[in-house]
Every structure is written in C-alpha cells, then in structure tokens.
Amino acid sequence: MLHVFTLLLAMLLALPLVAEAQKPIKVGMPMPLSGPPALFGEPASKGAQMFVEELNAKGGVLGRKVELLIRDSKADANEAVRVARELILKENVDFLVGTLTSAEGPAVSVVAKENKIVFIAPIPKTDQLTAADKLHPYVFRVAATTTMEGRSAAEIVAKWPVTQVATISFDYAYGQDVTRAFVEHLKKIKPSVQIVDQQWPKLGEQDYNPFINAQMAKKPEAIFSSIWGGFFVTYSKQAKALGVFDVIKYNFIGVGEAATPETTKSMGADYPVGIWGNSYDAFYWGETPAHREYTARLSKYLKDEYPSSWAIQGYIGMQFLTEAIKKAGSADSDKVAKALLGLSVETPIGPLTIREKDHQANRGQLYGKTVKDPKYPFAIMKPVTYVDPSRFMD
C-alpha cells in the first residue's frame, strides 16, 4: 500500500516536468502583413513558417515542437510594440523573431529587454538597434546593417564615371542612417564626389513627383535611393514617367532591396531595367549546392516557380534561434542569449556568425545590375555578386 502510494506521489511530482517538456516552444513574430511593406514582410513570415514546419517534422528541438505566432505589425512602431507585448503577456511566447522596419526593431527591442525575452531581428537595418547605448543581452540581428549597406553601395557608385550624386531616402532611422553611411564612405574613397541634392520623403509617401522634380533640377549624374518594398514600386513608376532613369543613364542604385525578384516581378514591364540594386537572396544565384537545395524546397513550399527572396531572412532568424536553443540545451532566455554569442550557422546563403561585440551577424547581400534575361519574364541582376560585409563592419 505504502509503495503504491509513494509511486503515485512520485508520478505526480514528475507530471509537471513531463508536461513542460511536451509544451511547444512559442515564438512570436511581429511582421508587416498589410500594405506596401507586406511585399517583403509576408514572404519573410513564410520563410520562417517553412523552417518551423520542416523542423517540427523532424521532431522539433529538444524534443519540443516550435509554435510560430505571426501577427501583423502594420510596419508601425506603435503597433509592433503593442503586438509584441500581447505576444509576451497573453500568449506567453518564449522568444521573439520579427519586425521589418527600422522603427519597429528598436521599439520592440525595448520590450524584449524589459521582459528578458530573446529577440532576433531578421530585417531591420538601422545601426541604432545594436549601437552601444541600445545594446542589451537579449537583442540580436541577422540582417545587414545600414553601415554595411551604405558602404557597399558607396564602393559600387565610386566605380561609376560620375561626380554629382543625389540621394533620396525616407525620413526615418533607416533612410537617415543608410544615406549617412553611404555619403561618408563615398566621400572618403572618392573625394571628388559632390552630393548635389538630398530628398527626404516621409515613410509611406505615395506622390514622389515633387521630390523627383526638385532632385532633377539639381542635375545629378547618379542617384542613391533607399526607398523600399511596395514604395519603391510606386516611386520608380513615377520616376520612370518623369524620365529620370534616361537622364542619369541608369546610374541608379536602389538599396533597400530594389532588385529583389518580388519587386521586378510585380512591376513587370514597368521596372526600370538597367539600375543597380541589392537583394538578400535570389533564386537564380545558386552558387552552392546548399542554396540550390534550399531554393528547390522553397519553390515547392511557396508553390512558386520563382520563389521570393525574403523568405530567407525569416528562415535564417529561426535557424539561429533553434541552433542556439540546441546549443544551450534549454529554452531559458539567458542561456539561449549566451549561446547566440559567437554562434555560427550554416545558412542557405553561406555560413554566418553572430559576433559577440554587438550581436550582429556578418550578413552581406547580393548586389548587381539589372538586365532583361530571356529565361525569365522579369529583370534579374546579372552578374550578381555576394558582397562580404566583414570589411565594412567596424
């Protein structure tokens, strides 16, 4: 009798532990799913979903399944904060992987810090996210930074036979930081360059005509733009109608991923073929077997012959998180945060490492000049080069 009773008691004690192990690991993902930013945000969330489904099919991590809770942050910092807090307080997520804009990222980073939740930012680029005064143990980034992007673009523009350069960027953290990095580096490596004009439309602008006119009046020979997502579609359509690209002979570089397949596909014949741009991924890059294999899986998952280039960031974000959980042997925030420092992961685009100094991964991007390729019904970058950002990282 006593033994049976002891056994039953022991089982009761074990019960919560067992239940804990079977509970899924919940990951909250605030991401813009509506409006022009959704052009990038929606496929990013799909990339994360694909990774999670594949992982769960193999048994999850540490014997637990991963549950992804995706919420529309509407690319608004206020909404992203609200959504993140609800995910933490109501859904009790263990981790946050998400946000897209450089306004959302730093705002959610604050929430993550106060709640001691590991937050991996897969897309926001502003340096401010991991700057010394904003860095804390729980924020990590697998996106490029505005420093990397601005400097990479400057190196490309420096090779052009131009000296009169103009910039057009959104007037918020991302636009301001990437333009500053571009201008500073360009002036350093090519002192003869003059910045003849800078335009700062508000994030979400729909009518770029006045800005374009004002810019072209200063007679630039080249333009640097960081207008992104669906906004670039609107801007470039209007710019093309005003003859901008012809006047500057397509000496135009669109960072903010103006050359992603999403953008060129959605614009079709309206795309200003001949401009330079960058992208986090391109299904046609295929330089390694790992990448080709990933692209095949992605294509099947998205049911798209030419799969999105943004899925990879959601994918990589989840990769790092789950690798860190594995390395830490636990889903405890502090342990996972520690495990992320210096962690290297084999991603579809190559090996990436999150450095301890500022929790930043050495995530470069693909740069290239867009051309019409007979193989595809839209423009692609050719030749396309992966620019290693290591020498741009201070």
Next chain:
Amino acid sequence: MSVRGLGGLVVFVAALLVPAFGSRFYTFLANDVIIWALFATSLNLLVGYTGLVSFGHAAYFGVGAYVTGILMKKLAVPFVLAWPAAGVFGAACALVFGFFCVRLTRIYFAMLTLAFAQIVWAICFKWNELTGGEQGMPEIPYPDFGWLERLGAGVPLLGGWRTAEYYYFLCTVLVAASLWALHRIVTSPFGRMLTTIRENAERAEFIGVNVRRYELAAFVLAGTFAGLAGGLFGIFNRGVFPDFAYWTKSSEVLIMTLLGGMGTFLGPSIGALVLILLNQQIVSYTEYWPLVLGTVLVVLLFGFPGGIAGAVGALSGRLFRRARSA
C-alpha cells in the same frame, strides 16, 4: 457617502485587485482601459456636457505623452514633476487652440480642432531632434518605485510586485483622482452652466452668460485631463509615437465616448472598457476588427443612440436617471 460614491469606491478597489487575481495580460488590459477612460471622459466634458464636438482631442493626448516622455527620458525629470507637466502643456495648447476654436460653431469648430490636431501631429512627426520623428521615442523610463518597494518590505500587500504592476497601481490612483476631480467639475455650478450652454447657447447669452469664456474654460479643462491621460499612456505604452496625435486616435476616443454614452459621466469609461475588451475578444478570432466595430456602431446608431449607458439607463430606469442629473 452616497450610493454613487460607494459604488465608485468599490470599482476603485476592484481595479486595484486585478494584478492579484488576473494574469499579467489582464493587468496590461486594465491599465489600457483606465487611461482611455480618463481620456474619453475628458473629451466628454466637451462633447456631452458642453455640446462641442471635437475631432482633434488627440492633440492634447499627444502633447501630454511627448512632454512627459521627453522630460523623463531626455532630461531625467522625475515623474512627480513630469506628469503634471503633461497637464500643464495640454492646458496651454488647449488655451491657444481653444481660443480660436470657440469662435466657430459646429462643422467649422470640428474642422479647426482637426486642423490643430494635425498640426501637432505634423510637428511630432517631423521634428526629429525633439520628438524622434517618425520612429517616435521608445523606452520611456518607468517612474522610480524604489521607495515603494522599500516600503513594501515592511507593509504587507505592498511589496513584491513587478514594475509594470506598481505602475498600474499608480495609474489607478491617479486616474481615480482625476475622474473624481472631473466629477466635481461637472456637478459644480460651472458644470451645470456648461449643460445650459449645450441646451441653448443663445438663451444663455440672453441671461448674461459669457458663453465663449465658459466654452474656452471647458476646452482647457478637457485638454488638461487629456494631457494627463497622455502622460500616463506614454509610459504605459513603453514608447511615445506620433500617431498619438493623429486624427484616427481622435476618432477612437470619440467613438468610445459615444459608444458608452455621452449623456452620463461614466458612459465614456464604460465605452473604453467595452471597446478594449471587445477588441481583444474579436481579434483572437478574426483580423477584421474594423468590420465588426463598424457593424456594432451602425447597430448602435439605429438601435441605441444613447450608447450603452443610455440603453442600460432606459432599461433600469430610476437608478441611472438619478446619475444623469448628478
């Protein structure tokens, strides 16, 4: 103490008990509700009591939030000074804007309140150095609760709460005090004069009342309390953003006021509670919250123009009719 006063006390104590019995999320929701209740009640001073429909009340809310945020975050001013400053700046803005607005009537009044609110928004949105611009000011520090935690070591019930919960207690106390003050205002002779002006401004002029001055006073008081609500909200929200002053915020608080019932003092608070809770419930089933809200509003308009409080009042007769005259 009157029945109403006792009822108020019961609600106050119940609000304080939420962190003890509810999850962190319920505390979060409750904190949201009480701040919006103050914001909506401040608007009702204008809409329900004085008959002035403002489309730009979020201006003072935004000003209050930014003032408290800037003072606490950038200038390390303690909360005990930064929060009243929100009310002061809200009042100042309301004085300047209201001076021009009360000279107009009806649709022109509403349009000017909207114009001023959009001006405030445009400034918050573009003055990057002061307000952080488009990305706002994340990370507004909480007030220092060290003294409360030390006190709590000795006093039972007072110790061991999280910072967010201490802040919720603080909000409950401050909102209760503000609502009490507003209640005193509307039940005073001044308040009764406002109602007279709403009923018939011409008649009030005939009997020698300086209608414009009363309206301006109501405007300034409404702006003050909206600013105070904003000051609380910026900290609660863990960040201040330009859309605090955007016209959609003004329309949200106006809807709360109308939904709850602008004919009673507690109507707007009820509206805030119902709207926030309803939002939470609906959002867990569907992303089409605006569709649900719009439908609810249309039903309300055709069925219950007095709002929820009005409907309840019509049903339960005498008890609430006494409240209306209070």
Next chain:
Amino acid sequence: MPDASFVFAQSLSGLTAAMFLFLIASGLSLIFGVLRVLNFAHGTFYMLGAYLAYQAMLWLGPGPGLFWLAALGAALGIALLGGVVERVLFRHLYEKEELYQLLFTYALGLILSDAAKIIWGTQQKSVSRPPELAGSFSLFGATIPQYNLFIIVLGPSIALAFWFVLQRTRAGRFIRAAALDRETLGALGVNVDALYTGVFMLASFLGGLGGALISPKRATTPGMDTEVIVEAFVVVVIGGLGSLWGTFLGAVVYGQVLSFGILLFPRFSIFAVFALMAAVLIIRPWGLLGRPIR
C-alpha cells in the same frame, strides 16, 4: 537658383495632384452642400474605385482603350454602391443629430475598407498606365508624363461640366435649391428623396472615378482611404464647404503648397498645409469662395 523649367515642372506636378484631389473633394463638397453631412466614407469610396478599376483590368486585360472602360465601370459601380447605401441606410438618419450621421459615415468607412481587404487581400496592387497615355513629352525643358497632362485637363473639364449642370439645367437648379431649402422644394412637388439619392450617387461616382484614375499613378493599398479623406477635408475647408469653384481653388492651392513646400521648407511642408487650413478657418471660416452657412 531654381530655373524656369523646374518651377514649371513642379507646378505641374502640384496641379496633377490637385486635380485628383479635386475629383474626390468635389464629391465631398457636393454631399456637404446639399445633404449637410461630412461623409467620412468618401475616402473609402475612392479606395474602392481604385480596387474596382484594378479588378476590371484583371478581367479585361491590357489593351488599347480598355483602361478607360475599366475606370468608367469602376466609377459607375461606386455610384451604384452610393445609391444603395443612401436609400437603404443613410436616408433614415437625416432627422437625427449631425453627430450620428457623421458616426454612421465613419462606421460605413470601416466596414467597406475591411470588405476591400477581404476581397482583394492586404498586399498592394498595381495598375499600369493606359498605353495611349504611357509616354511623356518635353515642354519648356521639363519632362511631362502624358497621363499627368490628361488629368490636368480633365479636372477643369469636369469642373466646367459640373458648373454647367448646376447653373443651366433643371436638375442643377433643383440641386442648388435643395442646398438652400429642402422643405420648400419638397412642398413644390419635387421628389427630394430621389434628388438626394441622385446627389449621393453623383458624388460617389466622382470619388470612385478619382480612385480609378489615380490607380496607374499610385499604389492601390489598404490605408489609402484614411490618408485621402483628411486631404479632402483640407481642400474643401480652404476652398469653402459646398462651393464648386472653392473646392477647385482649394485643390489647386493645396497642390502648390505641397509641391513648393518640399522645396522651400522640406521638413514642414505637411505642417504648412494644416497651418493653412487653420488659418483659413480662423480668418475666413467659410473658405476662400464659400458662403457663410448658419
């Protein structure tokens, strides 16, 4: 120093934006002038006009002349929607307080904008410019897209057509009379109910047309309704609520202030627009060309 061709180009882009706004705001002004209601849902009608044009283009495919068919179809669809809304719902609110009418239009806007999300999803949609007007030509050293010029010419044409209808036709006289005194007009045997429905439909047609015509230039996306309604308010306030030429003038002023504001005070061009709105309301509340209403 800005040269002449730049000033010319900038004022033309200001005019283009102005004419789009005029199309939308004229509908708003008409509803206010006659029905005495500020229609918050007007922005949503504009957005639905854009979505309908996009949908029609999907069905019709790219081809010469088809865009115009799509735009017209979209505008007519919105007119129909407006008529239904007015007859079934809005009519019952005329006796109620203004505030309730406003609230209804706001709620209607919420419902319709979510309906658009349900039908067309949340991603932005793009419409190509009609091939007949896809080019651009050079004028005084500035590059002007043909489509922009078309809009700049269309705006005043519609204003003139509108003016003609109001001043020279019987229906126009009735509309003007209804704006002044509905009851007497009813007593004179005019079917005021039908008139109101007609006015609402006409205004909705204009709003939907504005949305359809703007779709080749801008993204068709959720949120475009809340953006445009405030702009429309600014325009009708500056010009004068209920005045046709006031709305036209207000739109022109708005477009130029925004256009040159970006050049002269780039950070505060948005501020300038609202400051102008406030200034007009303070100095001359009934707008530049409006008449004081009760």
